[in-house]
Amino acid sequence: MTRTSSVVILGGGPGGYEAALVAAHLGASVTVVDRDGIGGAAVLTDCVPSKTLIATADYLGDMGTASELGVHLEDHEGDVATRTVAELGAINERVLNLAAAQSADIQTRLTEVGVRVVAGAGRMESPSRVVVETDAGSETLDADVVLVSTGATPRVLDSATPDGERILTWQQIYALPEIPEKLIVVGSGVTGAELAQAYLGLGTDVTLVSSRDLVLPQEDQDAAAVIEDVFRRRGMTILNRSRMAGAQRRGDGVVVTLEDGREVEGSHVLIAVGAVPQTSGLGLEDVGVDVSESGHVVVDRVSRTSVRGVYAAGDCTGVFALASVAAMQGRTAMAHALGDAVAPLRMSAVSANVFTDPEIATVGVSAADAEDNTDIEAVMMPLSRNPRAKMLDIREGFVKLFAYRGTGIVVGGVIVAPRASELIFPVTLAVQNRLSVDQVASTFTVYPSLSGTVAEAARRLHPLRPE
Incomplete structure (x- = not known):
């Protein structure tokens, strides 16, 4: 590909906008076609809004349990406040304003690097041509590379049709x-x-x-x-x-x-x-792109579809419904298409998080995988013994690590804790870079800290020398 390659991206979610930034950086002429707003569901209706709502609920919960730490609220007359109240209208207004601001920030960044954003719905007429329907009419875009990143939408059941009210x-x-x-x-x-x-x-x-x-x-x-x-x-x-x-x-x-x-x-x-991929009406089958029975676009580890020059990323591929994976797929697709250095997607190093309270963060092999593989050993340590956890009144949660016997190479982990999404990063680094439990254990941690339990778990997996 030359520096004047043209790229058309269908969908402005994490897979699409991250791909656009990479393609622009590599010198391509980039157009993003999006009908719902830059950032997609991840920013506008899913990840950002839901995690903002969850953070608000967590904050309210922290206020409710503060008395156990010897802290309480008082009114101006010194009476103890016994109840905190959530005002959903104000909460949702903040949630939606935050999502809109994030979307605007992403669009500003795209504009700064020269990406053109077209508000409309695109359909592939050929592997190198996209027809876009906008409020002003139709427009035809020629492309050397097309990326499909149209996401997914909530599954709707005939027996429970949403009405938006109840x-x-x-x-x-x-x-x-x-x-x-x-x-x-x-x-x-x-x-x-x-x-x-x-x-x-x-x-x-x-x-x-x-x-x-x-x-x-x-x-x-x-x-x-x-x-x-x-x-x-x-x-x-x-x-x-x-x-x-x-x-x-x-x-x-x-x-x-x-x-x-x-x-x-x-x-x-x-x-x-669950969710269903938004792949109908894009003309994919007409141009020869393989689509599975579930409606997902079939891709390989560098996000190629079955048609040369056509790539796909994100939830529409069914690879792993995470914004981080969509973004990585989009970046990988552009690097491959435009001749930059590229590494195939490694699903074994993908970290994921469930934003409950406490959170669940995971990376690499699972407990089920470890049970089926006698070469893998595991250790699980409760956070309740951690001094920092005691200070924060954390009573639930644990750190679990998986490593190969003999070599001690870290192959996975599970952390259940407040902000586990932050704590899983050192474990993900270990899995991604094939670090041993000894390398993790010999790395300094702050005392006291929750991450100290990660190092302690690694120490307990130190490979023993054969007798």
């Missing part, structure tokens, strides 16, 4: 004017669990409908057990091994009917049962 998807909850009196959350995966706890923290009576034995069935089971225990102790009702048959409005509320005939009544219901 039956909601996770993209619609920020229009609620008041705290729901009784919220039923259907789906105990990451999105369902995070938002269930957020609303519980804001003062809502929450019932979580989970089809599995534990919430968060795809996560480390020790970690999921901690989270479910926390949920129950804080007052959440959890219906394990229960499946929704349907949801409908009844009077001023809703009723969720379970497959066994039980009915659960509430004021609102949040449907969080």
Whole structure:
């Protein structure tokens, strides 16, 4: 590719805008076609809004437990304040304003590096031509490289059609004017669990409908057990091994009917049962791009599709529904397409986080993988023994590390703790760079610190010499 290569990107989410920044840096002429707003769902309706809402609930929870540390609020007459109140209208206004500001910041950065942003919907007419429908009409864009990064949208069930008022998807909850009196959350995966706890923290009576034995069935089971225990102790009702048959409005509320005939009544219901890729209407099949039965674009480890010059990134590929993975796919795609140095995506080094309280952060192999591989050993240490955790009144959580026997190479880890998303980084560095437990253990940590338990876990995995 030459420095005058033209790149057209369909979708302005993390995969799209990160790809645009790389392509512009490499000298390409870049156009991003986006219909919903730069930043995509990750910034406007999913990651940024939901984590802002969760952070607000966490803050409210911290205020509620401060008395255990000997701290309380008083009014101006010296009376102890016994109740904090969440104003959802003000909270949601801040959430949406923050998301809009982040979107604007990203668009400003794109403009600064010369990326053209077109508001509209694009469709591939050929592997090197995209037709864009805008409010002003249609426009045809020729391209040397096309990146499809159109994301995914909440799965909608015919038996529980969202109305934006009482039956909601996770993209619609920020229009609620008041705290729901009784919220039923259907789906105990990451999105369902995070938002269930957020609303519980804001003062809502929450019932979580989970089809599995534990919430968060795809996560480390020790970690999921901690989270479910926390949920129950804080007052959440959890219906394990229960499946929704349907949801409908009844009077001023809703009723969720379970497959066994039980009915659960509430004021609102949040449907969080997965997402579907937004790949229809893009002309992909017409130009020969392979799409799976689930509707995901099929890609390899450098984000190539089955058609030369056409790449794809993000949730529309089904590789791993994380903004960080989408961004890495987009950057990798442009580096490969424009002739820069590139390393194939390593899924074994992807770190992920569940933003419950405490959080669950993971990287590398799982406990299930370790159980099936006798060459891997594990150690798990509770955070309750950590001096910094005691100071912060952290009572739940642990650090778990996985390493190869003999060599001690770190291959994975799980951290359950407040801000586990920050604590997992040294473990991710170890996995990415194939560091040994001895290298991790011999690295200085601050005393006292939660990260000290990561080093201690590594010390406990020190390979023993054969007798």
